[in-house]
Amino acid sequence: MSQGNVYSVKNLKKIYHTGEVKTQALSGVNLDIHQGEFTAIAGPSGSGKSTLLHLMGALDEPSEGEVWLNSTRIDNLNKVDSAQLRLWNIGFVFQAYNLIPVLTALENAAFVLELRGLSKKEREAKALEALKALDMAEYADRKPNQLSGGQQQRVAVARALAADPRIILADEPTANLDSKTGHALIDHMLRLNKEQGITFVFSTHDPRLLEHVSRLVQLEDGQIVSDEVLQLA
Amino acid sequence: MLTLAWRNLWRQRRRSLVTAGAVGVVVFLSIWYYSIGGASVNSLYQNLTETTGHIQVHVPNYRDLREFQTLLIRNEQSVRERVNATVNQGEVVGVLEVSALLSGEDRSRGIVLVGQDWPEQIRRRFVDQNLSAGRFLEADELSGIVLGESLARALKVGLGDEVYAYAPGTDGYGAAAYTVIGLLDLLDANIEARSAYISLPAAQELAAPDAVTRFEVHFPEIRRVDEDQGVQLISADLKAALPDYSVESWRDLDPTLVQMLEILGPMMNIVNVIFFVLAGLLVVNTVYLGLMERIHEFGVIISLGASGRKVMGMITLESVLLCITGAAVGAVSGLALVARLAQGFTFPGLQEYYASFGMNPILYASITPQQVFFSVGFAIATGILAALWPASVASRLEPVEAMRFTA
Ligand SMILES: Nc1ncnc2c1ncn2[C@@H]1O[C@H](COP(=O)(O)OP(=O)(O)OP(=O)(O)O)[C@@H](O)[C@H]1O
Ligand SMILES: [Mg+2]
Numbered sequence: 001m002s003q004g005n006v007y008s009v010k011n012l013k014k015i016y017h018t019g020e021v022k023t024q025a026l027s028g029v030n031l032d033i034h035q036g037e038f039t040a041i042a043g044p045s046g047s048g049k050s051t052l053l054h055l056m057g058a059l060d061e062p063s064e065g066e067v068w069l070n071s072t073r074i075d076n077l078n079k080v081d082s083a084q085l086r087l088w089n090i091g092f093v094f095q096a097y098n099l100i101p102v103l104t105a106l107e108n109a110a111f112v113l114e115l116r117g118l119s120k121k122e123r124e125a126k127a128l129e130a131l132k133a134l135d136m137a138e139y140a141d142r143k144p145n146q147l148s149g150g151q152q153q154r155v156a157v158a159r160a161l162a163a164d165p166r167i168i169l170a171d172e173p174t175a176n177l178d179s180k181t182g183h184a185l186i187d188h189m190l191r192l193n194k195e196q197g198i199t200f201v202f203s204t205h206d207p208r209l210l211e212h213v214s215r216l217v218q219l220e221d222g223q224i225v226s227d228e229v230l231q232l233a
Numbered sequence: 234m235l236t237l238a239w240r241n242l243w244r245q246r247r248r249s250l251v252t253a254g255a256v257g258v259v260v261f262l263s264i265w266y267y268s269i270g271g272a273s274v275n276s277l278y279q280n281l282t283e284t285t286g287h288i289q290v291h292v293p294n295y296r297d298l299r300e301f302q303t304l305l306i307r308n309e310q311s312v313r314e315r316v317n318a319t320v321n322q323g324e325v326v327g328v329l330e331v332s333a334l335l336s337g338e339d340r341s342r343g344i345v346l347v348g349q350d351w352p353e354q355i356r357r358r359f360v361d362q363n364l365s366a367g368r369f370l371e372a373d374e375l376s377g378i379v380l381g382e383s384l385a386r387a388l389k390v391g392l393g394d395e396v397y398a399y400a401p402g403t404d405g406y407g408a409a410a411y412t413v414i415g416l417l418d419l420l421d422a423n424i425e426a427r428s429a430y431i432s433l434p435a436a437q438e439l440a441a442p443d444a445v446t447r448f449e450v451h452f453p454e455i456r457r458v459d460e461d462q463g464v465q466l467i468s469a470d471l472k473a474a475l476p477d478y479s480v481e482s483w484r485d486l487d488p489t490l491v492q493m494l495e496i497l498g499p500m501m502n503i504v505n506v507i508f509f510v511l512a513g514l515l516v517v518n519t520v521y522l523g524l525m526e527r528i529h530e531f532g533v534i535i536s537l538g539a540s541g542r543k544v545m546g547m548i549t550l551e552s553v554l555l556c557i558t559g560a561a562v563g564a565v566s567g568l569a570l571v572a573r574l575a576q577g578f579t580f581p582g583l584q585e586y587y588a589s590f591g592m593n594p595i596l597y598a599s600i601t602p603q604q605v606f607f608s609v610g611f612a613i614a615t616g617i618l619a620a621l622w623p624a625s626v627a628s629r630l631e632p633v634e635a636m637r638f639t640a
Contacts, residue, residue: 059536060633079628080540087538098533098636102244115539159537
């Protein structure tokens with residue numbers, strides 16, 4: 001593993017079993033992610049983007065292969081250690097948002113910090129800042145079911161950002177945003193990437209986002225079909 | 234974690250109410266059920282002990298004696314004092330039963346005239362339940378008589394009429410005239426046709442000065458079979474204190490009832506098991522389903538970095554809070570109901586049925602602290618156990634699986 005690797009994914013395979021049916025979602029993915037990269041994973045629907053991000057986020061167990069994060073193997077951690085890893089090291093934005101229904105936008109954005117044990121004042125200050133950056137401050141007191149899909153998506157992003165992780169894994173973070181909010185989110189993520197060196201890996205179909213990435217990984221049928229480092233304008 | 238749990242409960246008041254409500258209903262029903270079940274068994278006990286007393290004192294071998302004279306406890310005062318000395322709570326009632334011919338204007342009947350003391354509490358209950366017209370006897374009233382309605386009809390007499398009693402061959406006057414002052418409507422028609430009450434002094438004047446045929450010891454406070462041990466102890470004491478008399482507890486007086494109560498015990502236990510299985514299912518179902526639909530939410534929390542154990546703790550805490558609140562409300566309202574029913578209640582429609590067995594249709598609900606404790610403990614324990622299963626499912630699954638989980 002070379003210096004500066006944040007992630008090292010080796011021969012990663014994932015087979016889902018639904019009753020008799022087996023679905024091979026990933027069939028041998030190898031991928032190194034370097035410190036400070038802004039990487040997009042693109043590919044058609046069902047190509048395994050979410051699966052790959054879940055495995056990188058220690059949210060599921062691979063069928064085969066290894067995932068290393070900062071020279072620690074994380075694919076075979078026990079439940080407690082993987083929870084700790086998710087809590088302290090990785091920010092994850094779900095494709096399905098996965099906000100907690102009983103909590104307001106502000107409380108959702110503050111939730112990871114709450115789990116970390118921050119006081120209400122501290123965590124809500126940080127969460128509010130994250131919501132502001134995404135132009136969501138005025139919806140702070142709304143519950144998820146009172147928000148549009150795009151608004152929920154931005155709360156989900158704010159939840160990951162508020163926790164100040166060094167790595168953010170985001171599953172189609174701009175999928176439901178109009179061009180204005182989409183651009184705002186992209187700008188914000190780029191700024192965090194440049195100014196704070198936060199490593200981003202996200203899946204996307206969004207050409208607006210693809211314009212700005214420093215690296216584009218194409219996934220098809222659970223395999224990487226191209227991996228290019230792009231020169232940014 | 235407490236704040237998490239509390240917030241979940243408070244923000245989902247409806248859901249919380251349903252769960253706490255199920256626990257509350259189960260506690261309420263258990264308490265109600267226990268108190269009614271207890272009431273039915275105890276009413277047998279009360280019916281018997283109200284009519285016979287808990288303990289009776291007779292002359293020895295009284296069952297084999299036929300002669301009125303030989304049945305008499307002659308020195309009433311001194312024996313009464315000896316009984317009183319041993320039995321310090323309870324009411325000692327002297328009874329003098331006199332076989333007599335009772336005549337109206339032109340009809341007569343052979344009956345047993347009962348002269349007895351009426352301690353206030355016993356008198357009040359007797360009057361409330363049975364007196365249908367007129368008034369009841371005063372303690373030392375010499376010329377009043379209270380008759381069963383059907384006896385009065387047989388004698389063709391009514392309130393204010395004179396009746397004549399003949400008790401020849403006794404130690405008293407042997408004959409007396411009484412005025413009918415009250416009528417009784419008794420549950421058992423046969424007994425009603427034979428019932429005639431006068432005061433103890435009146436009976437003594439008629440047939441046996443300073444004598445009674447038995448003493449009854451009543452413990453009006455003891456209304457439950459399971460409080461009966463005390464009676465048995467006092468009965469034993471009394472046996473020792475009165476070796477020259479026959480002392481019997483209600484158990485000796487009515488062995489059939491004792492047997493019946495002994496069969497009822499295990500029967501109640503079987504019904505109890507069925508009842509609590511059903512009640513438990515209600516709690517399990519509500520708690521379990523309420524949590525299964527939240528497994529996705531628990532998966533989210535775990536995926537954000539909460540440990541499975543923390544989520545387990547949160548769910549358990551939520552359940553504990555809900556169950557305790559529900560159980561408390563259920564227990565308070567259940568006990569309030571029992572307190573009301575303890576004053577006496579009837580099963581609508583079953584009055585006749587009870588009466589046909591010569592039983593008092595008025596039941597008195599009662600419950601022991603152990604039963605309350607069990608009802609509450611059972612509901613809480615079931616609720617918490619039912620919560621642990623979904624909690625462990627959530628914490629066992631990979632976060633992604635938990636978030637996809639559908640019950
Ligand atoms: N839990 C699961 N059980 C069974 N099959 C699954 C499961 N999750 C994903 N799959 C299958 O695995 C394959 C990859 O799914 P994945 O969600 O990773 O695709 P994706 O690239 O994220 O698609 P999209 O762009 O639509 O989000 C698909 O064929 C999908 O049907
Ligand atoms: Mg996906």
